[in-house]
Every structure is written in C-alpha cells, then in structure tokens.
Amino acid sequence: MSEIDKHITIPKNVSTENDLDYHWLRQRGQEYIEQLAGNVWTDYNSHDPGITILELLCYAITDLGARISMPLENLLAPADQTTSLKEQFFDATEILPSKPVTEADYRKLFIDIDGVKNCWLQPFNKTVFANLKHKQLSYDEGDFDAIDADDKTSFMLNGLYKLIVDFDEPNEDKFPGTGDKKGEIERIKNEIFAIYHRNRNLCEDLVKIEEVQTHAIAVCANIEVEPDANEEMVHARVLEAIDNYFSPDITYYSLQQMLNKGYGTEQIFEGPLLQNGFIDTVELENAKLREQVRLSDIMQLIMAIDGVKVIHEISIKDCKNASDENNEWLICVEQGKKPKLCADSAFSYKKGVLPLNVNSLLVRKFRQEIRAAKLEANQAAKADRHLKIPTGTFTDVKKTTSIQNHFPEVYGIGESGLTSQATVKRKVQAKQLQGYLLFFDQVLASYFAHLNQVKNLLAVDNSLATTYFTQVVTDVLDFSDLVNDYPANDEELTRKILAGLDDNINRKNQILDHLLGRFAEKFTDYAFLMKQLYGSYADRAVVNAKQNFLLEYGEKANGNQILNKGISNWRGSAFNYYHQSPEHLWDTHNVSGLQKRVARLCGIKDFSRRNLSESYVEIYELTNVDGKDVFRWHINNQNGIHILSATEDYPAPRYAEEELYQAVVKILETTPEEIIAGFEKELTDQLVIGNFEVQLSDQGKYSFNIINLNANPESTDRIIARQFIYYNSPPDLKEAMLDIQRFLSKDFAEEGMFIIEHILLRPDVTSLHGLTKQFMPICFKKDEDCMPIDPYSYRVTVVLPGWTYRFANVDFRNFMEEQIRRELPAHVLARICWIGNRKDKVKEEDNDMLKLENAWKTFLLKKTNLNQAQDKLSLHELIKVISELTTIYPAGRLIDCDEEEDKTGGRIVLGRTNIGNL
Structure with a gap:
C-alpha cells in the first residue's frame, strides 16, 4: 500500500503502564544514576541511602499511577454524595437526541401523542402565479389572464406540509354510545399543532391536519379451529391481525430491547426523545399507508394464530366497487387512504363438522385484553429510556502522606525522629535530608491535588479560577524547622508557589478547546478577530464565549418541560410563534436554534428577540464654548444613571463612538482580582489600578478615571473617560469599580439579531x-x-x-x-x-x-x-x-495603500472591502 493511501488513526490506548511497574521504574532510575554519576558512584545495592531514596520514590510513583488507573467513574465521583455525575456532564438524553428533522422524526413525535395511532407528513401543494411584467404574485391564475404567456410563470411554495392522521379507535369507556369523539379528535389536532410549532424546522410550517380516509374492504372466511381452542379468543385475534395488517400498530421498545435488537446507542437516540419509549425506524418506515391488500397475506396472518387449524374458504372484495370485476387475490387501495373492514365482512368457525356460535361480547372483551397487554408493554418501554450513568465510589485521591515516614527508622526522619543521644552533626544531617526530600513531597502532593481536580477541570460548568493546584504537606517531623512562612491552607499555598506559573486564561482556553474538539467545534477564527478588537481582554472574552457555548451545548429538561434548547440538538429549529403570550414573542429567548447558535459562536451575550435600537449608550450633540457643534457620550446603567462619560469634545459621532468603546475595552481589561488587589494599598490621588486611575478631591471624596496607559502621560489622550460620581470611602469606590466592570462584562449588550x-x-x-x-x-x-x-x-x-x-x-x-x-x-x-x-x-x-x-x-x-x-x-x-x-x-475614505498612516481612523481599500451583500 502506498503511503498516501494509509489510514492515519489515533490509538485509543497509549498507556504503557510503566508507572505501575515498580521494577521498571527502579531500573530506569538506576540507569539515569549511572549516566549522571557513574564516575563517583558505583555501589547500587539496597543498603545504599541513595538507592533507598530511589526505591521509595518509585513506590510513590506507583501509588500515583494506581490512582490514575482507577475506574473513571471513581475519579469523577463527587465528594458530596447528594450530587451525581449527571450534574457535571451531559447524559445521553441531553446530547444524543435532536429536534425532529426528517419525516420519520416528525411521525415519531406525533405518534407519541395519546390518541394518534399513525400519521404521515405530506407536502401541502400551493401554486403561486407570477406576473413578471409588473412583478406581481397571486394564488389565482385568473388575475393575470390579460398578461402574455411569456410574461407569466408559476412556482410551488416549498416547506409547507399537511399531516394525515390515523386516530386511535376511541375507548368505549371514554366515549359511550355517541360520545364526544369529534371533541377528542379536535383536542388531539390542537396538541399536534402545538407540538409541531415547538419543534418546527427553519423555513417550514404545518398548514393543516386531516383524518385519514378509509377504503372499505370485506373479508369473508370459513375457519376450522382446534378442538381445545377458544373460538371467541381466536376471532378476537383474527380481527386484531387483520386490523394491524390494514393499519399497523407502532410498537414502543425499552432501551434494553433496542440494544438487544442490535442497535447502537447513537442509533437508538437519533431523532427526538419520546415520552413512551423508542420506535424502531425500520418498523416505522414499513408502517406506511398500504397500497395493496393481498389475500395471501391475510391467509398467512390467520394461519399463524394459535388455535386455527385450517381455512376452508376465504375471499376479499372492494365494498365500494362490489359490482365491478375485481381481482379476487388483490385489491388496490385508493391513494392516501387506509383499508378498513366493512360491515359486509363475515367470519364463521367450526370444530370438525360442528358449526360454532361466537359470542360478540366475549370477542370485544378479549380484544380489549389484547390491546391492554400492548399498552402494558408500552408502559414498560416508557420506564426504561435512560442510559444509566455509572455510580462512582468517591475516593479521596488527593490524600497523601510524606515519603519521609516510610524510611527506615535509622534515618531519623520519620515520625519517631532521632534518639536523644544523637549528636548535633547527626541531627543536622537528618534535617538536610528532610529538606532535600521535601521537594519530592511537594511535587507528589501537587500531582495528587491535580488528579483530584480532574472532575472539575473537565466538567462543562468549570468555574475554577486556577488551573494549577497543590496542597499542604502536613505530616513531616518538625516541619517548621525546615520551611519559613509556609501557608496553612491549600489555596494560599497554591497562590504563593504556583500563581506565577499559572496562566489560567491560556490554560483554560486549551482545556475548553479540548472539550470543544470532542464535539468537532472550534473558535479559532473568532479568537483571532477578538485579539484584533479587544487586545489583552480578548483571551478572557474568548474563554467566556467558549464556556457559554459548552454550557448550552446539550438540552436541559425537567420532565416534559425543556429548560434549555441545546445549541447542538436544536441548531436547525425555528422559533415557536403559535398561540404564544406577548412575553414569549418579544423580550424573549424564544428564538430559532440558528440564532442562538450563531450568537454563541460569535460571543453575543444576549441573543433574545428585543428592541435592539434601545441602548445603554447615549451620544449627544451640543455647542461648546467656541460656538462649534460637537459630540459627547454617556454610558447608562439599568437605572438610567450615567456611570461613564466622555472627557472631551468630538467633531463627529464616529470619533465619540471609537473613544467610548476604547473606554469599555480598557475597563474589561482590568480584572476584578486586579481591582481587589489595588485596594490593599493606601489610596492616594492618581493611584493607578489596572486601567483605573483614582481621583481624590480636596474634600476627601473619591472618583475614578479610565486611562490609556500606552498614551503619553502629558497627552490629553491619557484620560479617555470618567465617572462623575463621588464616593465617601475607599470601600464604596472599590464597589463602584467592581460594579462597572461587572456591568460591562455581563449586562452591557448592544449586539443582537x-x-x-x-x-x-x-x-x-x-x-x-x-x-x-x-x-x-x-x-x-x-x-x-x-x-x-x-x-x-x-x-x-x-x-x-x-x-x-x-x-x-x-x-x-x-x-x-x-x-x-x-x-x-x-x-x-x-x-x-x-x-x-x-x-x-x-x-x-x-x-x-x-x-x-x-x-x-x-x-x-x-x-x-x-x-x-x-x-x-x-x-x-x-x-x-x-x-x-x-x-x-x-x-472611511479611499487612501493610497502606501500611505504610512490613516489619519481618519477609517479605511476603505478598493477590491479588498466588502461594500455589498447578496
């Protein structure tokens, strides 16, 4: 095989399990010792202290390897036993199903409704006639009779459907005699309309629902039954078999039954998740409107019934066309109709030569029992619809102990220490060894701490502020003699020794890219553009966008109520306009799946349908002291209060907007952590905290400016915005800074669609x-x-x-x-x-x-x-x-591409700038 034809695959199991092999680790360690110190160290026997250290470290590594090799559900199991893995990750019902897309999907969805036996989705044909001369359309071809044929055309509206429904036979207990069958059918139709519009495809609509019409067919048969057969039960089964042949019942299966049929999980959960179990797609495709009724098929069905011995005579006929010459073996069913037994049907039974009288009341009773058995089987299928998430056993993988406590007592570094007779020199040597080994203790403690956080790092709702972890080493003898200023808790120690290494935004981006890659999603182009627009804030903005995207990727439901339409499951869906209250049509998240998905892929915070023209931004015109018309801006909060304002006049609105958004970016670049840390210092006038500058008035009041640290300190470009509100104390000022940072990062939204x-x-x-x-x-x-x-x-x-x-x-x-x-x-x-x-x-x-x-x-x-x-x-x-x-x-303005600087701030390059859209 040529190199170009070879399939490149990523192996699923790349583990060598060398971390579990103590002897392999010891051998490799000794080889490194020989390479590094072979000229001064030649005794590698067990009594050598260096080899003892090597052996204990190898043992500690095998302990770490054993914990890594634990069942995944145990590693992911939360410490709080009241929570489960389902709260950390999407389960199969949330991520594998999708909203209905195909005809089969919609049929499953409607058959799942109580009272619908079967249904078929068909195009609703509507012709539109076009008058090309006057650019007009009409449903009536006669409107354009005066137009020449060359100036006329027509087309069919696509995306419109009608539903043909086979309603279940009404229960006599529910509709005794002449009960309200019409009312029940109307209820089902309304429910179908409501469910369809909740699951509507983009650019599609359901126009009408029709009850399937019937084609009456008579079956006449003379049947001999076994001597011990119950003729009423036999007749009930014959009638049920013929009815099911004319209009097949749809069977619901449990998850386990579908697995037993050989379907994979991804096949079972394909399409919408039903309330009554799973429907076999192959069986559904076969349950279409029958086009022919064959006598041979009916004979096979009857002969397969327990208790039937022989069919002496049998025939079929078309009840509506009885006078015509019919094929005695086959009847063609009218298009769009289902066959149904008519009153001309006749069945007679006998045992041997003795004719039998069949009790119709008993037959009805047995038919109800047969249907009840089917209903009970469907109820069992309804109960088993979820893949069971493994229940892990929580193991405290973080827990560790110092390797020093495993050394032989002669070393004097364990819990017993040295004897009181030990010399000062001996005690110093023991302390030196303890200090040397403490490095390995801290490294191992960090590995165990990381392993403990795997379940949080890989969770879709990961809210961890850090990506590096360690923990305090606590069980070392006379620890305070070895280390000064050693923190007492894990968080403080992590911050002290790993904060400088933890580029948590970059590392969280990598983790999120890994999780997104599992769903074949990417944010590469978005991240690049955000870097151009937002500078240093871009990485945090991209993390937020990825996080929101993942959180909403799968569907969240509570029973029959959908709490969150997943970005994946509902990507092709339309919004629900049918019989909605005003609050579900405007200022609402009732939007198409496309709109939500595009918004999340582009980092749009608010994807709701709302008034986009209403904004927190106010750009206004005024006349300055020189008599010139200039522009300024404000940003208002939810209460209409100016929380940020311009500090200079602008000759045009465009310049005001540029400065406004620059101020927003500068605020977003300053993290809440920077603000909190800045207030740990003494507040003085012009103290810089991130991109904030503290202002202290002569009256002891506080306020702040937004500054551009890249501008010349003496330039007017340095201060780009100001909050003209004064605060009495540093805590009030700190809260104001945090509030404006929080508002602009979470609530401030002008974008939408x-x-x-x-x-x-x-x-x-x-x-x-x-x-x-x-x-x-x-x-x-x-x-x-x-x-x-x-x-x-x-x-x-x-x-x-x-x-x-x-x-x-x-x-x-x-x-x-x-x-x-x-x-x-x-x-x-x-x-x-x-x-x-x-x-x-x-x-x-x-x-x-x-x-x-x-x-x-x-x-x-x-x-x-x-x-x-x-x-x-x-x-x-x-x-x-x-x-x-x-x-x-x-x-903008047209410029020479060789011009060094664009003084206007707007640039249009011919052939490179899009100025139109199809």
Whole structure:
C-alpha cells in the first residue's frame, strides 16, 4: 500500500503502564544514576541511602499511577454524595437526541401523542402565479389572464406540509354510545399543532391536519379451529391481525430491547426523545399507508394464530366497487387512504363438522385484553429510556502522606525522629535530608491535588479560577524547622508557589478547546478577530464565549418541560410563534436554534428577540464654548444613571463612538482580582489600578478615571473617560469599580439579531382568492438572471445592528456572515443586512431598525393567534419595511495603500472591502 493511501488513526490506548511497574521504574532510575554519576558512584545495592531514596520514590510513583488507573467513574465521583455525575456532564438524553428533522422524526413525535395511532407528513401543494411584467404574485391564475404567456410563470411554495392522521379507535369507556369523539379528535389536532410549532424546522410550517380516509374492504372466511381452542379468543385475534395488517400498530421498545435488537446507542437516540419509549425506524418506515391488500397475506396472518387449524374458504372484495370485476387475490387501495373492514365482512368457525356460535361480547372483551397487554408493554418501554450513568465510589485521591515516614527508622526522619543521644552533626544531617526530600513531597502532593481536580477541570460548568493546584504537606517531623512562612491552607499555598506559573486564561482556553474538539467545534477564527478588537481582554472574552457555548451545548429538561434548547440538538429549529403570550414573542429567548447558535459562536451575550435600537449608550450633540457643534457620550446603567462619560469634545459621532468603546475595552481589561488587589494599598490621588486611575478631591471624596496607559502621560489622550460620581470611602469606590466592570462584562449588550423567515410572510394559503397586494415583491429583470423568482421558499432575512463596536468592523462582519451561512441549513438562502441607528439618534421615520422592530413585533402579536391567516395591515407594513432595508457601512475614505498612516481612523481599500451583500 502506498503511503498516501494509509489510514492515519489515533490509538485509543497509549498507556504503557510503566508507572505501575515498580521494577521498571527502579531500573530506569538506576540507569539515569549511572549516566549522571557513574564516575563517583558505583555501589547500587539496597543498603545504599541513595538507592533507598530511589526505591521509595518509585513506590510513590506507583501509588500515583494506581490512582490514575482507577475506574473513571471513581475519579469523577463527587465528594458530596447528594450530587451525581449527571450534574457535571451531559447524559445521553441531553446530547444524543435532536429536534425532529426528517419525516420519520416528525411521525415519531406525533405518534407519541395519546390518541394518534399513525400519521404521515405530506407536502401541502400551493401554486403561486407570477406576473413578471409588473412583478406581481397571486394564488389565482385568473388575475393575470390579460398578461402574455411569456410574461407569466408559476412556482410551488416549498416547506409547507399537511399531516394525515390515523386516530386511535376511541375507548368505549371514554366515549359511550355517541360520545364526544369529534371533541377528542379536535383536542388531539390542537396538541399536534402545538407540538409541531415547538419543534418546527427553519423555513417550514404545518398548514393543516386531516383524518385519514378509509377504503372499505370485506373479508369473508370459513375457519376450522382446534378442538381445545377458544373460538371467541381466536376471532378476537383474527380481527386484531387483520386490523394491524390494514393499519399497523407502532410498537414502543425499552432501551434494553433496542440494544438487544442490535442497535447502537447513537442509533437508538437519533431523532427526538419520546415520552413512551423508542420506535424502531425500520418498523416505522414499513408502517406506511398500504397500497395493496393481498389475500395471501391475510391467509398467512390467520394461519399463524394459535388455535386455527385450517381455512376452508376465504375471499376479499372492494365494498365500494362490489359490482365491478375485481381481482379476487388483490385489491388496490385508493391513494392516501387506509383499508378498513366493512360491515359486509363475515367470519364463521367450526370444530370438525360442528358449526360454532361466537359470542360478540366475549370477542370485544378479549380484544380489549389484547390491546391492554400492548399498552402494558408500552408502559414498560416508557420506564426504561435512560442510559444509566455509572455510580462512582468517591475516593479521596488527593490524600497523601510524606515519603519521609516510610524510611527506615535509622534515618531519623520519620515520625519517631532521632534518639536523644544523637549528636548535633547527626541531627543536622537528618534535617538536610528532610529538606532535600521535601521537594519530592511537594511535587507528589501537587500531582495528587491535580488528579483530584480532574472532575472539575473537565466538567462543562468549570468555574475554577486556577488551573494549577497543590496542597499542604502536613505530616513531616518538625516541619517548621525546615520551611519559613509556609501557608496553612491549600489555596494560599497554591497562590504563593504556583500563581506565577499559572496562566489560567491560556490554560483554560486549551482545556475548553479540548472539550470543544470532542464535539468537532472550534473558535479559532473568532479568537483571532477578538485579539484584533479587544487586545489583552480578548483571551478572557474568548474563554467566556467558549464556556457559554459548552454550557448550552446539550438540552436541559425537567420532565416534559425543556429548560434549555441545546445549541447542538436544536441548531436547525425555528422559533415557536403559535398561540404564544406577548412575553414569549418579544423580550424573549424564544428564538430559532440558528440564532442562538450563531450568537454563541460569535460571543453575543444576549441573543433574545428585543428592541435592539434601545441602548445603554447615549451620544449627544451640543455647542461648546467656541460656538462649534460637537459630540459627547454617556454610558447608562439599568437605572438610567450615567456611570461613564466622555472627557472631551468630538467633531463627529464616529470619533465619540471609537473613544467610548476604547473606554469599555480598557475597563474589561482590568480584572476584578486586579481591582481587589489595588485596594490593599493606601489610596492616594492618581493611584493607578489596572486601567483605573483614582481621583481624590480636596474634600476627601473619591472618583475614578479610565486611562490609556500606552498614551503619553502629558497627552490629553491619557484620560479617555470618567465617572462623575463621588464616593465617601475607599470601600464604596472599590464597589463602584467592581460594579462597572461587572456591568460591562455581563449586562452591557448592544449586539443582537433578527432572523425573519419569509415563509411566515406568505398570504393565507387556504384562501381561494388571489391576495395580490399581500405578497412580497419579486426580483425580475428580463436581461439578467434573477432566479429563483420565489421570494418565500427557504429564504430568510437576517438583520443586525450595524452601529455596534464589533458589527461596524468589516473583518468581523465578514466572519459573522460566513458563520451565518455555514450554520444555516444548506437549502436555506440568507439575505444579511447591517442596518439602522440607536433610538433617538435620527428621526424615527429614518431609523430602519426602529421601524423594523415595530413592524416585526406587531406582526408577531397578530400572527400568533391567526396561524395560516394574516392580519393584512401588519403583513403589508412588515413586507414594506423589509423591502426597504439598507445596509450601513463604516465611514472611511479611499487612501493610497502606501500611505504610512490613516489619519481618519477609517479605511476603505478598493477590491479588498466588502461594500455589498447578496
């Protein structure tokens, strides 16, 4: 085989287990001694003190190796027995299932509803006619009769479906006589609509639900049963077998039953997680609407029933077409219908030559028992749906003891120490050996401490502030004689000896990359761009983005209630617009899976649907003392209080925004730990804490500036922002600094997006009228390729605020547009717009974002209770606003690429800058 054809694989087991082999470790250690000191040390026998030290260290290493080799569930087991591994990691039900995607997925989801026996998802066919000459659409072809044939075309709306449902036969106890069967069917239909919209695919919708129609077929048979057979039970089984042949029952299986059928875990949990167990996909595919009824099939089913001896006569006929010449062996079922036994069916039974009278009441009783047995089996399947997470036994792998206590007593370094008669020289030698061995004790203690933290480092909700760990060595004789200022607790010791080595942000990034790599996810491009935009704060921002992404990767549920739609499971889902309250349509996290996933991949803190034009930022115009119109800025908190303000005037809003975001970045660069450590010193005027500068007034009041440490100390560029609030004491000032750092890192959010599915903007597809004025405009130019004409099928408009710090950056826009298109399902086409201004920055009639927010919100509040129908005014207004959206671009000027410096701060390079978007 050539080198290029060889498969490169990573071996699963790379452990040599040499760490468990004491003799191997001793031999290797002796070889190193020979290499390093062979010219002065030749006695390697056991009585040599150096060999004794080597042997004890080898023993300690095997102890560490043995603990590393413990069952993984024991290493991960929490010390608190009230918690479990499920709280640290995703289990199979949270990470392996997905929202419904295929027809089979949706069928499983609906069959899981009580009262649905089977169902079939079919396209809802709706033709739209196009007038190319006047760029109009209509459902009525007659609207364009006066148009030449060359100027007309048509297309089908894609992504719309209808559901054909085979409802369970009503329970006589529930519907005695002429009970409310219609009411029960209506209840099931409403539940199907609700469940579908909770699990809707992007750019798809369910238009109608229909009860499956029946094709009546008669079966007549003369059957001889065994002498000891119960004829009522036989007849009940015959009727059940024929009914199941006409419309197969769907069987639920437990997890163990699916494993016994040979399915792997990833196959079993594929698709939606059902409440009643697991459905075999192969069986589901076979349970389609029957196209033919074959007499031979029915004969085989009857002969397979216990108690049936022989079939003397049997025939089938089409009840509706009895007069026609029918094939006596095969009947073709009308398309879209299911076969059903009609009243013309007749069954007679006998034992030998004696005819039998069958008691219909007993037959009904036996049929109910057969169905009850099936229901009981399904209930058993319902109880076993979860892979059991191994229950580990907590072992304190951190616990260790000094190797000094294992030396022979003659060394005098163990718990007994030396005798009172020992000379001073001997005592000094013992102390020297203790000091020498303490190094190894601390190293081993650190290894055991790291092993104890594995369960926390690899947990998806890892909140550890450090990535290096050690622990206090406590059981060394006369320890205080060996070490000065040795901390009394593990945290303080870790901080003292490892803080300088622990680049915890970089190391946490590496750990998170490892965890993300398990799901084939990466943040490489995002991290690179953040470095350009945020400087030293970028690494922490990237850690936060990765952490949030992992935390929300799998689905979290409490019973039937989904607490968190996983970024993985729900990536192709749409939002639920059906019968929602206003708080679930606006200022809500009820958004598409795509929107949430893109937001987390791009580090957007708040992905909710809300008013993006409302901002914590205020840029305002004023006239300065020189009579010039200038601009300044404020950042407000949730209560509308100015917590940060500009310190100079700016000739244009763009310069004000640049300085504002620079101040935000400088605050974010300063960690809470830096602020806390800064207040351990005496506060003086102009004391620098990170990028904060303390201001102390003559009246003893405190405030702070935000400074640029890279600027010339004498330059006006040094102080870039200030908080014009004064505090009475250092603790109040410290809390104010921590508050503004916390606010800007967690609550301050201008970024967000709207994803508008065009299929939701369709006029009422159940209408028989043309509704020409309610359609979206179409793109058509006779001499240009503007296909496809269809503006609805699998189309979305993605709207983002183009004024924010990152979204105004051309490189970040390119990155985000690439992410949106990469994460969109391959068949969905996106139009991406970067629009608008903050509220009150321009007139309302000129603010695209404000107009879109008002129109989109109004449309959703009307749409939620109308389903297929539309409110004409809200639909017309929304279409008008979307059609007029204009992308805004960062201000700049064309420059010579050889120019050394861009004095304006904005640069456009021909051929390199995107100034358009399809």
